Amino acid sequence: MARGKTSYVCLPCRASYKQAYPGRHDHDRVCPRCAEPLIHVGSAFAAPKRRDTAAWRTLSVLLHAGVRFHKSCGGPGYRPRTLSKVRERMAYARATGEPFAQALVRRDLP
16 A cells, blocks of 8 residues: 655755655655755645745744644644734744744634
């Protein structure tokens, strides 16, 4: 039986790749274009268009904060799509002391 696939991204190349789930003995995946390490983002990921630099910048902030796009009962949940939404949630996290990654995935701010 074939193994399922999940998404990996290369931020410098702004590219997304579907590859088999990492196994117990798999090595780190590298980008076929630039040989930089790929980031495992999850199976519920939909990549922005390569020319949409603002969306890739937003994605970079999310990934560096530890936010991923794994499937669960209700899907991956809310993820901000614009830099203004990211800034809004950063300000909220600073004001309340809530962890940054948790504030990023919060659907509504109080």
